[in-house]
Amino acid sequence: MQFVDEVVIYVKGGDGGRGCVAFRREKYIPKGGPCGGDGGRGGNVYLIGDESLNTLYHLRKPYRFVAERGRHGEGKKKTGRSGKDLYIKVPPGTLCFDSKSGELIGEVLNKDDKLLVARGGRGGRGNARFASPTNQAPEYAEEGEPGEEREIRLELKLLADVGLLGIPNAGKSTLLSRISAAHPKIADYPFTTLHPVVGVVEYRNRTFVVADLPGLIEGASEGAGLGLRFLRHVERCKILLHLVDLAQDPDKIVKDIEIIEKELVNYNEELLSRDRILVGTKIDYPIAKGNISLLYELAKAKNIEAVAISSHTKENLEFLMTTLYIKIWR
Ligand SMILES: Nc1nc2c(ncn2[C@@H]2O[C@H](COP(=O)(O)OP(=O)(O)OP(=O)(O)O)[C@@H](O)[C@H]2O)c(=O)[nH]1
Ligand SMILES: [Mg+2]
Incomplete structure (x- = not known):
């Protein structure tokens, strides 16, 4: 539906x-x-x-x-x-x-x-x-x-336990399709997801709701791209998974993270202090593996948690689920 x-x-x-x-x-x-x-x-x-x-x-x-x-x-x-x-x-x-x-x-x-x-x-x-x-x-x-x-x-405004955030192509929909029965559209071009897609994740006899949100670009809070329409959903997500593609140059990784943070703050300052996990994606690529330590350094500086995953090989997905499980059900 x-x-x-x-x-x-x-x-x-x-x-x-x-x-x-x-x-x-x-x-x-x-x-x-x-x-x-x-x-x-x-x-x-x-x-x-x-x-x-x-x-x-x-x-x-x-x-x-x-x-x-x-x-x-x-x-x-x-x-x-x-x-x-x-x-x-x-x-x-x-x-x-x-x-x-x-x-x-x-x-x-x-x-x-x-x-x-x-x-x-x-x-x-x-x-x-x-x-x-x-x-x-x-x-x-x-x-x-x-x-x-x-x-x-x-x-x-969607009410979800977990919201997936990131610039287009970060791998949000792919992750959702791996952890839930939802079938969001996945493709290697930006703005594949045009409407939020909600998936129910079942893990250790519990369920939680994950919302895959359309990608955000610079200026989204002022209406660029698909704009504000989707930022409002973030407001009612308990936990934000901030996805960033690790299979690219370090400079670009830093920039991608900043874009999302800037849009969150512009939209509503309180959102930056929302429980957020930095999720590095696509670590099945060799170049991405080399950027995992950068991801941890960046997260440490921001005082938030980080996880590096691959939705293709499922590496660390179990760990990510456990982390979410503990946060939601503790
Ligand atoms: N190798 C590899 N490719 C991935 C992985 N996750 C996603 N991709 C690819 O990255 C591209 C974008 O993935 P999507 O899941 O559609 O990205 P999205 O963040 O939902 O993008 P938008 O909906 O446009 O915001 C697709 O070609 C995916 O197959 C991964 O873990 N490993
Ligand atoms: Mg998508």
């Missing part, structure tokens, strides 16, 4: 019911007073957090969500029934924006969190409300208020 992390949908609160114009008609009372009831309120539209979902895939069509309208008022001062509220299920971690203005309406972070996205219209007042000493038989009532309508953009 494709992972969908951004959708635009149309939402509209129910219209309010019309107020009623009516007069009492009873035996022996020839001219009764006004008794038109108010219209009911239209239903509201809410987003609600549902833990069984982890993508916005179910909302990918150009959907319209319109809540039920309020019933019209009736005679004998009977208020119309309110329209039912409408709940749209979204995975926890969904941000909601007004798609025109870009304004953040709110976020649904936890299970059962409710966010009002379109308010139902008020019901119109019936003529009973308009009776006054000067007009004891008002012949009018109000229309119901229309429900609020707008287009909203939903963005999902």
Whole structure:
């Protein structure tokens, strides 16, 4: 199933019911007073957090969500029934924006969190409300208020135990395909991965979720390449695996690491202090083997852990899994 992390949908609160114009008609009372009831309120539209979902895939069509309208008022001062509220299920971690203005309406972070996205219209007042000493038989009532309508953009921030980060071609998707049953596309050109891919890793009777994120390039935090859209997922990953291709010149290795760090800081400074492991990849290449000590030196200077792996020969993958296992389940 494709992972969908951004959708635009149309939402509209129910219209309010019309107020009623009516007069009492009873035996022996020839001219009764006004008794038109108010219209009911239209239903509201809410987003609600549902833990069984982890993508916005179910909302990918150009959907319209319109809540039920309020019933019209009736005679004998009977208020119309309110329209039912409408709940749209979204995975926890969904941000909601007004798609025109870009304004953040709110976020649904936890299970059962409710966010009002379109308010139902008020019901119109019936003529009973308009009776006054000067007009004891008002012949009018109000229309119901229309429900609020707008287009909203939903963005999902992935919730994963581990996020794979690195410049294009670092080997992120290859690693995911080795440690989980996921089949991300792998190729020797940049930007092979265009959408995050999530894999579930099973290790020693436990499972954890690993997110393969599209490659980052210099300026991603300002929108270059696939840009910011994917950096937001990093925010909700507990552990970051920062992959760097060791089968290249030392200068390039240093530069590749810096690019990612710079983008992380630019996006959100707190991310640099997130639990991060530097993972050198492709050590099946002889030239990469020679760069392993450099990897450890760089990691030591940054005060973070490092592991050198090959997804092709599986060298050190077991060690990497154990390291993750301990961090997640300690
Ligand atoms: N020799 C060798 N090649 C590898 C290894 N891991 C990945 N590769 C190759 O490196 C290239 C890029 O791998 P991907 O896994 O697609 O890289 P990515 O980081 O997901 O790239 P983007 O999705 O573009 O960001 C592919 O040709 C892989 O076969 C490895 O351990 N050894
Ligand atoms: Mg990839």
